[in-house]
Amino acid sequence: MDANTPHVIVGASLAGASAARTLREEGWQGPLVLIGEESELPYERPPLSKGYLMGAEPREKVFVHPQEWYREQRIDLRLGTRVTAVDPAAHRITLQDGATLDYAKLLLTTGSSPRPLPVPGAELDGVHYLRTLGDSDRLRAAFRSADRIAVIGAGWIGLEAAAAARGAGVQVAVLESAGLPLLRVLGPEVAEVFAALHRDHDVQLHFGVQVQSLTGGPDGVTGVRLADGTVVEADAVLIGIGITPNTALAQAAGITVENGVKTDQSLRTSDPDVFAAGDVANAYHPLLGRHLRVEHWANAVHQPRTAARAMLGQDVAFDRTPYFFTDQYDLGMEYTGYVEPGGYDRVVFRGDVAAREFIAFWLSGGRVLAGMNVNVWDVTDPIRELVRSGRVVDLAKLADPAVPLTELPDAG
Numbered sequence: 414m415d416a417n418t419p420h421v422i423v424g425a426s427l428a429g430a431s432a433a434r435t436l437r438e439e440g441w442q443g444p445l446v447l448i449g450e451e452s453e454l455p456y457e458r459p460p461l462s463k464g465y466l467m468g469a470e471p472r473e474k475v476f477v478h479p480q481e482w483y484r485e486q487r488i489d490l491r492l493g494t495r496v497t498a499v500d501p502a503a504h505r506i507t508l509q510d511g512a513t514l515d516y517a518k519l520l521l522t523t524g525s526s527p528r529p530l531p532v533p534g535a536e537l538d539g540v541h542y543l544r545t546l547g548d549s550d551r552l553r554a555a556f557r558s559a560d561r562i563a564v565i566g567a568g569w570i571g572l573e574a575a576a577a578a579r580g581a582g583v584q585v586a587v588l589e590s591a592g593l594p595l596l597r598v599l600g601p602e603v604a605e606v607f608a609a610l611h612r613d614h615d616v617q618l619h620f621g622v623q624v625q626s627l628t629g630g631p632d633g634v635t636g637v638r639l640a641d642g643t644v645v646e647a648d649a650v651l652i653g654i655g656i657t658p659n660t661a662l663a664q665a666a667g668i669t670v671e672n673g674v675k676t677d678q679s680l681r682t683s684d685p686d687v688f689a690a691g692d693v694a695n696a697y698h699p700l701l702g703r704h705l706r707v708e709h710w711a712n713a714v715h716q717p718r719t720a721a722r723a724m725l726g727q728d729v730a731f732d733r734t735p736y737f738f739t740d741q742y743d744l745g746m747e748y749t750g751y752v753e754p755g756g757y758d759r760v761v762f763r764g765d766v767a768a769r770e771f772i773a774f775w776l777s778g779g780r781v782l783a784g785m786n787v788n789v790w791d792v793t794d795p796i797r798e799l800v801r802s803g804r805v806v807d808l809a810k811l812a813d814p815a816v817p818l819t820e821l822p823d824a825g
């Protein structure tokens with residue numbers, strides 16, 4: 414390996430662009446190649462289910478950097494290019510056209526893909542997934558032509574798209590196998606807030622249902638048949654039942670894959686010269702004392718910065734507190750922290766839940782594991798402090814909006 418051997422990043426989206434930027438900022442002057450399968454410049458996905466989907470945010474605004482930036486930074490950006498193999502022993506990757514490229518260090522930011530719904534009819538016209546710019550364009554077009562849309566899955570993507578569809582005047586039915594939306598992430602106490610939000614916007618909510626098939630024919634989808642025989646009629650269907658990390662490259666290369674590409678706290682995989690970050694990485698989190706794969710924007714921005722530093726030989730660890738956000742109708746929310754499904758013993762509310770202006774805290778043994786501020790702003794820093802401190806706090810004061818979060822006493 415000589416000084417002309419590039420650092421190579423596979424996956425030209427948010428995480429890939431973030432790593433490329435940090436490599437330059439941290440002084441890497443040598444060759445740098447960023448390879449992506451999509452033909453678009455690296456872009457941000459959150460607007461695809463919000464402002465961009467609603468037509469409120471222009472296309473130019475979703476791109477992480479303009480084209481010139483990659484030129485100025487001497488980043489060899491290869492779009493529309495799929496990497497088909499990694500050979501860690503030879504430090505070499507293969508591209509779809511059979512060409513090969515040697516690397517000094519390799520970063521995998523291959524992200525994730527929507528989980529397909531394995532039912533008859535899922536291939537019909539008018540059935541959508543939402544991951545790419547093209548998906549968002551097609552869904553927006555469907556909002557114009559459809560009177561009724563069925564959304565399968567009441568997760569973040571499904572609920573945000575439901576809100577966008579209502580904004581476009583489309584009737585919406587949400588079909589979810591669990592008893593409430595977002596139940597695994599939020600638990601029943603807070604999930605109910607999102608059910609009420611969508612009910613108040615005239616979304617038809619079907620919980621505890623199983624999808625048996627999608628109905629329709631050559632003219633496209635006409636509805637969703639549930640296991641109990643009910644058919645929910647729809648002119649378009651959006652499937653949002655989760656994502657799976659794009660691990661095939663790593664797996665075939667013999668790199669350890671376990672719910673994503675497994676890394677240590679510096680984002681190094683089981684191969685010392687291969688790193689992973691963003692949606693695809695299942696990284697050891699030193700504060701949580703476990704591996705965690707995070708499928709959110711902030712992680713795709715920050716984690717690759719640590720990976721880039723590690724690629725340059727710096728002794729670094731990624732220990733940021735997980736954070737994500739959503740916007741639905743007039744509800745804006747930020748969530749800071751991490752709670753395993755069912756891994757809390759109490760929820761404390763501060764503020765007015767009915768008015769959707771509050772903070773919810775998930776606790777275990779009196780310690781705040783996570784906090785979610787809904788239409789309350791500029792509190793992420795103190796919530797993060799509470800989570801990181803591991804303090805056993807006074808619950809009455811935690812619930813009292815008159816007591817600043819920065820002045821909470823410990824439990825007496």
Ligand SMILES: Cc1cc2nc3c(=O)[nH]c(=O)nc-3n(C[C@H](O)[C@H](O)[C@H](O)COP(=O)(O)OP(=O)(O)OC[C@H]3O[C@@H](n4cnc5c(N)ncnc54)[C@H](O)[C@@H]3O)c2cc1C
Nearest residue numbers: 424426428450458459496523524525691692708709710713
């Ligand atoms: C519609 C939508 C809305 C979202 N809203 C929010 C939100 O409100 N808040 C939030 O916190 N998060 C949100 N997210 C999640 C957030 O966008 C993701 O966490 C983030 O995009 C992950 O970035 P990434 O770069 O790791 O992966 P990705 O964005 O998945 O990018 C991976 C890239 O790698 C490419 N690739 C894969 N394999 C190869 C290969 N073999 N060769 C070449 N290229 C390859 C893919 O084509 C893709 O372009 C949303 C996601 C979506 C889809």
